[in-house]
Amino acid sequence: MPKTSNLPAPAAEESRETFDSGLDFDPLTRRLGYVVRRAQIAIFQSFFQTMSVAQISPAQYSALVIIARNPGLSQTRVAEALAIKKANFVALARELEQRGFVERRAIPGDKRSLALHLTPAGKLAYSELDRLSEEHEAKLREAIGIEAYEALFAPLVRLAKVNSGEASPPDQDPD
Amino acid sequence: MPKTSNLPAPAAEESRETFDSGLDFDPLTRRLGYVVRRAQIAIFQSFFQTMSVAQISPAQYSALVIIARNPGLSQTRVAEALAIKKANFVALARELEQRGFVERRAIPGDKRSLALHLTPAGKLAYSELDRLSEEHEAKLREAIGIEAYEALFAPLVRLAKVNSGEASPPDQDPD
DNA sequence: TATTGTTATACTCTATAACTATA
DNA sequence: TATAGTTATAGAGTATAACAATA
Numbered sequence: 001m002p003k004t005s006n007l008p009a010p011a012a013e014e015s016r017e018t019f020d021s022g023l024d025f026d027p028l029t030r031r032l033g034y035v036v037r038r039a040q041i042a043i044f045q046s047f048f049q050t051m052s053v054a055q056i057s058p059a060q061y062s063a064l065v066i067i068a069r070n071p072g073l074s075q076t077r078v079a080e081a082l083a084i085k086k087a088n089f090v091a092l093a094r095e096l097e098q099r100g101f102v103e104r105r106a107i108p109g110d111k112r113s114l115a116l117h118l119t120p121a122g123k124l125a126y127s128e129l130d131r132l133s134e135e136h137e138a139k140l141r142e143a144i145g146i147e148a149y150e151a152l153f154a155p156l157v158r159l160a161k162v163n164s165g166e167a168s169p170p171d172q173d174p175d
Numbered sequence: 176m177p178k179t180s181n182l183p184a185p186a187a188e189e190s191r192e193t194f195d196s197g198l199d200f201d202p203l204t205r206r207l208g209y210v211v212r213r214a215q216i217a218i219f220q221s222f223f224q225t226m227s228v229a230q231i232s233p234a235q236y237s238a239l240v241i242i243a244r245n246p247g248l249s250q251t252r253v254a255e256a257l258a259i260k261k262a263n264f265v266a267l268a269r270e271l272e273q274r275g276f277v278e279r280r281a282i283p284g285d286k287r288s289l290a291l292h293l294t295p296a297g298k299l300a301y302s303e304l305d306r307l308s309e310e311h312e313a314k315l316r317e318a319i320g321i322e323a324y325e326a327l328f329a330p331l332v333r334l335a336k337v338n339s340g341e342a343s344p345p346d347q348d349p350d
Numbered sequence: 351t352a353t354t355g356t357t358a359t360a361c362t363c364t365a366t367a368a369c370t371a372t373a
Numbered sequence: 374t375a376t377a378g379t380t381a382t383a384g385a386g387t388a389t390a391a392c393a394a395t396a
Contacts, residue, residue, distance in 0.1 A: 259364090262364095262367095288372095
C-alpha cells in the first residue's frame, strides 16, 4: 500500500506550485483555465489507463451513466444532458448499441423519438465500469489527498455553470 | 464542516451540487474527470468572450506567456513546456509570427534552432492580454468566491502531474 | 411550423511518421 | 546517430446546415 501522505496541504502561499521543466510559468499558474485544462488532460489520460480493460471512453461512460440512471430518455435529451450536439451523439449512441450495451425502443406516443435503455449486458458492463471508475477516483484521491479531493467538486460544478445565463457583455451592438 | 478523515470512505454526502436539466447525474457528479471537463469547457467559453476583442485563443495566450517570461527558448522547448507536440506547435508559432507578436531569431551556436522572442508589438499586445486575462480571472473569482478560487490551484496542479512518472499499473504483462 | 434522428461537412486539436539540415 | 523545425496525414471532437418522418 502506498503511504497515505495526509500532510496538511501545501497551502499555496507565495511559492505557488508550478509545472515541470523549470521554466517561468508565472501568469499561467494563476490562470484557472490553464490549470484546469492541464488537470483535465492528465485525469483523462489516467482514466484511459484505468479503464483500458473495458475499452470505454469518458464520453461513452458518461452516456452510459445518464442512460442507466434515467432510463427511457430520448437521444436528444441525453445529448442535451451531456452538453453534446445531438448530431454528434448519433455515432456515440450507435456505438453503444452495437456493443450491446444500449437498446433503442420505439415509443408509443411519439414515432420520432427513440427511448434509450441499458440492455442486461449493458447493466452488467455498467456495474463493472462503476467499479473501475471508482477505482480511478481512488487514485486521484490518493494523488491529492481526500480533503482537497472533496473540496474540488462544488466550485468546479459552479464554474461549469459560468456563462449559462449571460450572453452579451457590457457593450453590445445589436443589428 | 466535513471532518477530516482519511477513511477510504465514499463520503460524498447526499446533496451534492449537480448540473441543470433535472436529471439524475449521480455517479457523474462524483467523477472528478467529468466535473473538471465541464468546468474547463465553460471557462474556455468565458475566456473567448472576455478575450474576443483581442482575437486570441487560450493556446496562443499560453504560448505568449511562456515566450514573454522565458525569452530565447527554442520552439521545441516552448512546445514541451506547453505539453504540445512540436509538430503541432509550428502552425501556432507561425500564426504568432505573422501577427507580428513573435520573432524567430537564428542562434549563433546552433543553426537548427530558432530562438523565440516577443517583438515590441508583441510586448505591447502581451500587456493588454495580461490585463484582459486578469479581468477574466476576476469574473471566475466572483462566480465561485475568492476562497474557493484560491483553493483550486494547488490540487489542480498536482492533478496535472498525475501519470507524469508512472506508465505501467500493478500487473503488467510485458510482451 | 416545429421536432427527432440523421447525414454531410468543415474546422479545430491531437498524434505519428518521415523528411531536411544541421549537430 | 541524434536533434530542430517542418510537412503530411489520420483520428478524434465539435459545430452548422439540411433532410425525411413525424408532430
